[in-house]
Amino acid sequence: MHAVLRTAVLLSLAAAAPSGPAHAAGAAALEHVSVPRTPATCSAEGLCLEVTVGPADPADFGACATTTSVTATVGDPVSWCYTLTNQSNQTLAWHSLSDSLHGTVFAQQAETLGPGQSLRHVLVERAAAAAAGPLQASWSASAEQARYDVDDTQPMNYVDASGEPALPMTGGFASGRSQAVQLPFAFDFFGVTTDRLCVGKNGAIEVGSSVCAVPGSMLFPSPYLNAVIAPVWMSFDSSRGSLHTKTLGEPGQRRFVIEWKDLALTFPAMEGYTFEVVIEEATGAVVFQYLSTGSGDGSWGNAGDGAVSGLQQSPSSGQMYSQFAPTLTPGKAVRWTPAVQPRHSVATTADYDIGAPRLLLPIPAMTAFAGIGISIQQPLVIGNTGNRTLDWTAGEYPAAGSALRRLAPLPAAADGRADAGRATVQRTSPLPSRPAQTLGDWTLPAYAMHLIPGTGVSFVDFDLRNPVNRRTIMTDTGQGPGLDNISGGDFVGDDFAVQYQLDTLMDRLYRVDTLTGARTLIGWPTAANTVANERWSGAAWDPATDTFFAVTTANLGNQGCYWSGLYTIDLDTAQAHFVGPVDTGGNECLIDIAFDQSGALYALDIRTDALFTIDKATAQATRIGGLGVDANFAQSIKFDRASGILYWLGYAQGVGFVATLDPLTAQPAVVGPTPDSQEMSVLAIATAGTDCSTPQDVPWLSLQTSAGSFAPGAPVGVYPVTFDATHLAAGEYHATICVFSNDPTYRAKPAAIPVTFTVQAPDAIFADAFETR
Incomplete structure (x- = not known):
């Protein structure tokens, strides 16, 4: 019930990480290493450089690859390892590295390198585009800084x-x-x-x-x-x-x-x-x-x-x-x-071949006509125009569920608010679930900030249905990169390689690589400052309007958090547009917001410990119901857009937990504790909403083949799709066939083929004329 915000959010002044390729998360940009042998490529000045490349190890992004060539697919994590050995008789202190694929990797990086010593830089990235050829790398070093x-x-x-x-x-x-x-x-x-x-x-x-x-x-x-x-x-x-x-x-x-x-x-x-x-x-x-x-x-x-x-x-x-x-x-x-200034430099090469399968759907929509009681077929044509094997599936989307337990409620709120008499909220039907996981066997992949007292803040990915399963992407121990300032964020569209995050202290909007944690600054979304001490507190993407929304909170001395505002933010320019102050009928402290697939906006208020809906055009709020617990400190809510379930990263009574919230009543049901039972925030769920049809939805539509593979250069496949009007009345019927594949374009979202089936009754005019003769 106490509206308390974490003070570290307002006090930390850690510097932001620069944009560009990221070195291994949590490691220094340049690391002293011992090498078993001298690299084969050395310059006349005595600098020796070796570049190795290979698939990145998710368990250790700092690991150096051992091969000098890589074959990968777009979207795969790739690790580039640059090792410099100083065989000269000079101590070098300032380093610059560039290559033909990444441009400037770093420039004028300070690190002392004595004679006989070696330095290493590891760059981990997602393979961004199909390309092949030798990578030309050049490392230069000098005793003095450029001036x-x-x-x-x-x-x-x-x-x-x-x-x-x-x-x-x-x-x-x-x-x-x-x-x-x-x-x-x-x-x-x-x-x-x-x-x-x-x-x-x-x-x-x-x-x-x-x-x-x-x-x-x-x-x-x-x-x-x-x-x-x-x-x-x-x-x-x-x-x-x-x-x-x-x-x-x-x-x-x-x-x-x-x-x-x-x-x-x-x-x-x-x-x-x-x-x-x-x-x-x-x-x-x-x-x-x-x-x-x-x-x-x-x-x-x-x-x-x-x-x-x-x-x-x-x-x-x-x-x-x-x-x-x-x-x-x-x-x-x-x-x-x-x-x-005297500079030493050396150049060498490494080979890379990055390719991708490319899904071909030459018939982008299907339209069929049949009389009542008639069954017909039309072709579904699928091919691969890429240079990697294409794997595809369509037609089956198994439902996923999890056992939930109820959260014990606290006594009624001291402000006397009751759930009785609240405005009703229309429930939207959950969308059919589909396999949209990007993290191995995890059933519901998600990303968040994990706050551990005495250790710092970590950017992690984890399984929402089994929260103890997690991977640390980047850790901030107070020396940077300012993760404790990140207060809100979400995925946009169905691109789960990038999360958009708001820095509440520096008023910054970042584009964040979910593999490495590398951040690219977009700009400064300055709030309207309608009230004093206004700060960003939460954010969410609206799939109905393709708009990024954010909320702010304001603190006032002993009054604590008492006010919230609603904004839209342009993701290209970071310009913030003030929709208006959120009106809940009293003081509020909206810690986060979430959109369902239909575009309905929900907000979590930790001042009144309640769930609200908000009119995204006017910022008018309607109370759904109380949470039943004393929510405090870091919290976050987001919808799993594939299932329509609203998830809550909560913290109450000194314990962090993952729960679901009923969008109609706000009743929570616990999934399990958060990792180490600590606070988590800035939740983003890596599943896509879709209008894919299932056999239960459209029994009149069936695919005889629902999966396959195509090697590069293979001919297209033609698969019959059956339209069955045996049990249909006359009229027009609609569905969507979704084709999932490993094409990077559709890595997180299926290719949708809209289907229209017109069922016709016998020709009444022709029948009447025939009967009169």
Whole structure:
């Protein structure tokens, strides 16, 4: 009954993991190892590199493959292992690795490697696309960190770019817009080669980011961004001035100009800021040029007094030119040239062949006609256009169940609310179950955050019907990656390789690889802040409208959690739209939400310990019933969309448990304890909803063959489908045949073939005419 939220959610400030390929979950990016032999490929400088590849071991993602080639299917977990041995007489401390398949794997990674020592990096990923060939890998290392030489003594050669179209500046934050820009050439920035920039109205550029939103910063280096070019990083009026880009010169000697034109400070109110950044293709140099920087009267805010200026390599490393000092004077040019440093490098290869079966259904829909009492057949045609064996099944979908026991209720709630007289909720029919498991023999695969006091938070997958079966994907022990800040998430569609998660502390939306736990930042879904201390608490995907919804909670001193808001979030831009405050008729604390397959929205309230439905258009809530227990701390609810059962990860009376909730009454039934009986949250269930027909649903439709295999290049198979009108009245009948296969496109969801069967009565007109003769 007490509305208590875990305080660690609001206090932890662990850094987010960078986007890109993930190293072994829970392991260091670079690990010192002992190698039994020197790799065969060595450079003249004495660096030796070996790349091995093979199927990833789910029990140990840090294990190094032992072969130099792999044959895999799209979606399979693959482990790449890079081992560097230093046979030179120098100690190397900064490392960069890239290859022809992944691009930059890491750049300027710090790790001391003495003569005779070896380092290893393991990269685990799902094979993403069909491809084959040799992987070309290159590892370079140096004794010193990459840096730039700075020269502010040369005269300015300012380029006016204002004749070019202004950038639209539609991304980022309302207080400081940003715009993604692609350069006409790639350049090297602290060891990372890129042609992508995110240009901020606030006088800073993030380099190489796939997400474009440059926040303000009073810190340098900024903990909120990775690589940054900052000529004048400060707060400018979002409604004043414009930004322009211009390319000069011929290929190989081009210069790319980004100009901030006629900007004005917000505080103090001051016009007169025009400056630019020039990036040189031939030299890799970055030049800051200042045409005007304020009013020129010497008051605070002039000449960058209040700004940060410099180059940032990472959230923990950078080179500052100026910070809160009036040093960015009009007419100044600051040239940053990559410093020449001795580097050792070595390259080698490994072979890979990644393929996939491809399900072919040349007849995408079936339409049949028959008279009453007639049985006919039509062909179901199936083939394989891929380069791996296709296995398929159709027509049989066994039901799955589990024995449940009732949860002992607590005394009636102190607020006097009773279940009697509550609004009724229409129950939707459960969908037929089908084998959608992705985790071996687990009957109901699910993912969640597992909170263990004294140990940390782990991202795990487990069997909801037998919760003790679990696998740890990634663990956060307080040093990162901030898993204790994740408050809500769900799968979208039927892609169970990716889960979308909300970070309540940093206001971030992530796309998370469920194999490795690697996170890709999408953006910042900022809440409306209708009330103070509003934080994300839960999220769910609506299959009826293909919309991602989220709820917030707010705490107020001794009052605790007392308010919740409903939002939709754009999964491409992370922009949050406020639907409205959730109205339950009193104070509420919605800890999570869930959608059934029809699109009905349910919410779990831990202030009143009750289950609600919510109108997703208005945020109006209707109470279903009480949970019967004192729910506290981390909780989560989600529907198994294949069966229509609502599951609850609960925590009450100091014990964590998995239960089902009756959507009509809110009555819980316990499945079993959570692993170690501890708190779990951010539940996502890896089963798909479907309109697949079963023999019980459509006895008039039958498949003579319900399974098969096709080797690559095999001819298509033709299988009779029987339409039987023996026991049907005249009319039109509909069904869906679902074909399950190992085609990655349909790994989590079947291919659906809609079926229409029209049963016709004898021709009444013809019969009457015949009888009159």
